[in-house]
Amino acid sequence: MEDVRVSARASGEEGVRRRSARRGFDWFPYLMIAPALGVITIFSLVPTVYGVVVSLYTVQFVQLLEFVGLRNYVEMFTDPHFWSAFGVSLTFTGGSVLLEVSIGMVLAILANTGLRLRGLFRVVSLLPWVASYVVVYLIFKWLLNYDDGLLNALIFQLGGPKVGWLNDPTLATISLIIVDTWRGSPYAMILLLAGLQTIPFELYEAAATDGATGWRAFRSITLPLMRVPVLIVLVLLTIINFNVVVAQLVLTGGGPGRATEPLSLLMYSEAFTYFRMGPAASIAVFIFALNLVLAGAYTRLLRAD
């Protein structure tokens, strides 16, 4: 009887704990977290560490042959393909993120209005995100097709010349960024919308009574309060875009030449087309290090919120 009165008074968890404290060691929490955490450790965390190990070896297919220390890294940093891929990664990521956050912000503001169209707008806007990478980039590969694609057809109808959207290095890069923006802006919109909705309506009301409405209110209320959410979204999108592979794989295959081959694609083809696992692993570690820096910024920004 004493148990029941104690636990009825205390919060649920303390009551539960007190009961088992009398019985000895409480297995329950450990039993419950074991399956999930066990699997995570073995198949997610261990591989990361193992990846670093692999990068220190020469590897034949899946056999680690010889420990070579940092040789893979030296070869990587002296390989011009590595640096060109790094440049492609930076260009692609920078362009995509900036566009996605800007457009996402506009979309979020639209989605935050009182218009009844808002519900349909939100659902439709998420369609590019819900379709898979392969599907999206395949559809655009068709749209941008030189001979028969929709875009060139429209341009031709308007009297212009057909454009090699995916054949010219610069145009291909731009095309990639724009398609990625098409796909990524909705995701940015959703995240920024969540931020916008935390701004209390009363602030706008108060500003309105002072005569500040529309653009003025946006500048004085919305922008400052959205500063941290926008930074968070920036970092999040940078991480996502830096690691994109499928976009380039499907749309251009990294070409023409290697003009649109980012680090992620370089790693993928080194590993799974040429089966050079050692060098691929060193590229992966480099990508990981970059991501850690970005993730650090992300966590610090989160805590500042």
Place this chain on the structure above:
Amino acid sequence: MATLAASAPRGRIKWKSSDLLIGGLMVVSMLIVIVPFVWAFFTSLETQKQIYAFPPQAIPNPLTLFNYGVQFQEGLAQGLLNSAIVSTSAVALSLVTAAMCAYPLARMRFRGSNVALFLIIAPMMIPGLVNLVPTYIILAKLALLNSYPGLILVYWVRSLPISIWILRGFFQTLPGELEEAAVVDGASRFQVLFEIFIPISQPALLAVALLGFIDSWNDFIIASIITSSADMRTAQVFLYANMGDTETNWGGLMASAIVITLPVVIMFALLQRRFVAGLTAGALKG
């Protein structure tokens, strides 16, 4: 914009020009989103001759389902089946283990819970790309390549951190009286979890299931390195493999693309509100 609503005279609804502008922008962006899909759909209903006709017709006439039939015969059906099996299994495993894991982390204090939290957050900071090579090697050594278990395992692990995170967040919002009442009734903690918490957590469970399913269904990279035979391919890999270099069957490709996207779109349309809540729960709340 809330600001614009505030600038309207109190108590009166007026058609402001700014509302028309906003509505117009919304329509334009929705069109930008939909046009590519619509075009793909029309292409899928055309024959090769119609596709390569230039300039292309706006709406194909006549329509044909020929492409769909061919795609299904050439491996689309098998691809869909593989994707379905793998995604559903991964989600099922994830739901059970994530709920089990989230419950103590949300409602109990115990030694090592901080370590547990670290183990959940750390994988979220590691991009999947980084683990591709080592995971491939490990799976090769475990003879799990080109198999359902191999794929299911990787997808399961991928979805766990965010699933646990969302469920933990949700469990934390449930009132303590739930457990007290159950304890008074003599329920064991297993019963509290499975017979009380889980039935009440449907929105969160739904969000987790949807997120996990979409993530697995839409994945290409992982499936591309794990599967190597045509009969094990998931739908996405099938689609990519059909791209071809010279003669591209655009009609067929678009048909497959549409079919592969439909299940997810339907699921999403039916459940979208809870899905959005599930998405933002992890990212911004931290």
